Amino acid sequence: MTLEHATLKLLHQACALLSITGFTLRGGLMLAGSSLMRRPWMRTWPHLIDTLLLISGVWMAVNLHLRPGDSPWLTAKLLALVVYIALGFVALRLGRTRRTQALAFVAALACFAYIVLAALNRSVFPA
Numbered sequence: 001m002t003l004e005h006a007t008l009k010l011l012h013q014a015c016a017l018l019s020i021t022g023f024t025l026r027g028g029l030m031l032a033g034s035s036l037m038r039r040p041w042m043r044t045w046p047h048l049i050d051t052l053l054l055i056s057g058v059w060m061a062v063n064l065h066l067r068p069g070d071s072p073w074l075t076a077k078l079l080a081l082v083v084y085i086a087l088g089f090v091a092l093r094l095g096r097t098r099r100t101q102a103l104a105f106v107a108a109l110a111c112f113a114y115i116v117l118a119a120l121n122r123s124v125f126p127a
Contacts (some may be wrong), residue, residue, distance in 0.1 A: 008060050015053035020112050022046050023088060026103040030092055037092075076124040077115050084111040 001009075004013070029037050036042060061067075061074065068075040087108035095101035117126035 005060070005063055006009070008056055008063070011055040012053065012060060016116070017048055017058060018049045019046070020109075022049060023108070023112070027109075031098065031102060049125050071122075072124050073118050073122045076080055077118045078116045080111050080118065082110050084115065087111060 026037065026042065026046070029042075066074055068078055087104045090104035091101050091106075091108055095104055114126070118124065121127065
């Protein structure tokens, strides 16, 4: 592994950790009904982190010559990412009831766990 790839991988992993930490924090604040959720910076910084996370992931895939069609685990990870984003929207913005928001939040966390396990094991069915 080259130093460039190792640095990129570390950046990607750090962004993933910041992303899930931020999502968990915002989910807790949402469930508590905190007014902090309405602050502009609470809506801005997650997008910055998630954009860097996505860019670093794409950059790594390009460097490793990985394509979703040729790597089933990568395809599964990307599909799970779309589901995670959708569940996040329901949890933090679109859910009409606290119950719906809470269920979407827990499902999004499970989806994120799947994404991490699929990446670590490079498997569609990570153990």
